[in-house]
Amino acid sequence: MLTFAAAVFFLMMTPGPGVLSTAGVGAAFGARVATRYVLGLFIGTNLVCIAIVSGVTAAILADDRLRTLLFFASIAYLTYLALRIAFAGSKVAFIERARPPGITGGILLQAINPKAYAVNTALFTGFGFWPQSFAVEMALKFLIVNAIWIPIHFSWLWLGIAVQRMNLARRTQRVINIAMAASMMIVVLLAALSQV
Template sequence: MLTFAAAVFFLIITPGPGVLSTAGVGSAFGRGPGTRYVGGLFIGQNLVSATVISGLAAMVLADDRLRTVLFLLSVAYLLYLAARIALAGSRVAFIQRSRPPGLLGGVALQIINPKAYAVNTTLFTGFSFLSDDLFSETVIKLLIMNAIWIPIHFLWLWAGIRLGQLDLPERVHRMINVGMALSMLLVVALAIAAQMRPV
């Protein structure tokens, strides 16, 4: 069980689309929109968990075409989020302040994020500690995952909000937002590279 908890911790805390976008939304839009976005990610995360546990994800991801569609949707949405974060608060005349992605944006990111399915599949099919009682093990895993997931995402949100609240010049805030957006683009580039790697 401790090995499972450690795996959850390291898989969640490392920079990925969820935590990077959480920090970006916090920095660009503040606590209220950031909290709503984390709420959406939380709902989406548990929907993905339910899909993996039920076996539906395995059937869907077994089809190369559906997996490719999910991947392309995920990349497109991450690019869209990165643009929103990078352009938030920009004073360029023809760019209006973007609205934060909100609750539905968080749900959408998790549902189309192939990494979320891969992580959940790894965690729910491995790290067995109650092999004679699969139901209890699954419930305990869900509780452990959420107990770790929630504080980590709020820690990233807090970090993003603190960056946004620092008494820094507008230009520096824009640079921070662009830096977070570029970090998300790096995640996209790594995902594309992994997808194109020959099996």
């Protein structure tokens, strides 16, 4: 169980669309609005987990055409977000929007987030620790995942707000944007390589 918890922590702590967008929404709109977005991400993540555990994801992805369509749609959207971050100029943007994405935006992001599927598939199909009962193991995994997921996402939200308040030099802000975009593109690249 401790190995599973460590895997959850390290897999979720790495920058991906969910945590980067959480930091961005926090930076752009503040804690109250960003908390609604994090709630959407939370719901979306748990829906992804349910789809994986129930086999719905496997059934959908069994159709090569649908899998390819969903894969390219996800890659295109995440590349678009990464480019928006990279070219935000000298203002720390993470992801810039005129209006906050809200709960629905969080759910939809997780629905197309390849990292959410990759990480949760690895966590829920591997790291067995309760062979006596599949149901008990899945329930414990949901509890552990969420107990780690929540503080990690609120840490990234706080980071986004903190970075925005620092009033950093323009060049530093540009470097942060490029680093965040590069992190997101690494997730996109890893997802692409996993399909080869």
